Amino acid sequence: MRLTIPVIKVLSALLAEPDAPRYGLDLMRLTGLPSGTLYPVLHRLQAADWLAADWEAVDPVAAGRPARRYYRLTGEGTRSARLALAEVRALTPAQRPHEGPGPAGAPAW
Numbered sequence: 001m002r003l004t005i006p007v008i009k010v011l012s013a014l015l016a017e018p019d020a021p022r023y024g025l026d027l028m029r030l031t032g033l034p035s036g037t038l039y040p041v042l043h044r045l046q047a048a049d050w051l052a053a054d055w056e057a058v059d060p061v062a063a064g065r066p067a068r069r070y071y072r073l074t075g076e077g078t079r080s081a082r083l084a085l086a087e088v089r090a091l092t093p094a095q096r097p098h099e100g101p102g103p104a105g106a107p108a109w
Contacts, residue, residue, distance in 0.1 A: 050076065
């Protein structure tokens with residue numbers, strides 16, 4: 001699985017509550033991703049067997065809305081996502097407040 005920023009955002013959102021089923025709009029709100037970015041990521045995660053998807057059993061007329069497709073990490077998906085995010089965190093430099101001037105020529109962020 002190629003870990004792009006959108007993939008990392010989706011995996012992080014799903015891992016926040018791994019047993020909770022999430023639907024598209026819910027994931028869009030959690031990740032800040034637009035639907036045109038989110039749904040291809042969900043499709044790739046399903047193709048990799050990291051994600052299971054099922055339609056809810058609801059009468060759209062009675063519910064007053066279309067049926068939702070719920071996504072949930074599989075057991076393998078949960079394990080793989082945790083490992084992948086741990087690897088990403090290990091590669092990301094720690095973010096600390098700047099403590100005084102840095103080496104000559106270095107930006108003081």
